Amino acid sequence: MEKEVLLTKEGLKKLEDELNELKTTKRREVAEKIKIARGFGDLSENAEYDEAKLEQAQNEDRVLKIEEMLRNATVIEEDDAKGDIVKIGSKVRLFDKEFDEEVSYTIVGSTEANPMKGLISNVSPVGKGLIGSKVGEEVSILTPGGQVVYKVLEILE
Known part of the structure; x- marks a missing residue:
């Protein structure tokens, strides 16, 4: 069973805004970093590529966490x-x-x-x-x- 997440209206808005930022702006930024890093050649020894892929994974992890919190959110009226x-x-x-x-x-x-x-x-x-x-x-x-x-x-x- 998933845990209920209690939020004020302000807290709900902050999470929704963060999710929107991560899904739009941040995803584009990370995709661009990956594209640039790929241009540096051999991916097996490409620190910029590894770093960009790690940033992408962290971003996607946060997106999933926020989506789960929002699914389980109860707004405190x-x-x-x-x-x-x-x-x-x-x-x-x-x-x-x-x-x-x-x-x-x-x-x-x-x-x-x-x-x-x-x-x-x-x-x-x-x-x-x-x-x-x-x-x-x-x-x-x-x-x-x-x-x-x-x-x-x-x-x-």
Whole structure:
């Protein structure tokens, strides 16, 4: 059974755009590199040809992965993310008790996760720990770095 891929509308668009880029522009670029490399003669000792063929294989592998993700995609509707309980798609504003600061996260599927941009996976310790919490609640979460305590200040969407 193939694994469900949870995506926001933005995440779905990014994957579709990347797929289009790989299938059009990138395929043409790689085909041109292969054509040029073939002109260098003996393919058995042609590093440019080998490199171009490797790039082609990597491009095609990524195309297949994205197509599979899109086949198994479930888009998180914004209406589903709104409400008084944190769920996948929710944007939450929290108070980090240890660092005495406010932080904001959006709970997304693992495909879109990018902690540096505040996008945390629903299967990460923090994502799992926040799901189901409500505004005003304190949530204690065991992370690889130790126990963290957040107070849920606001569910934005």
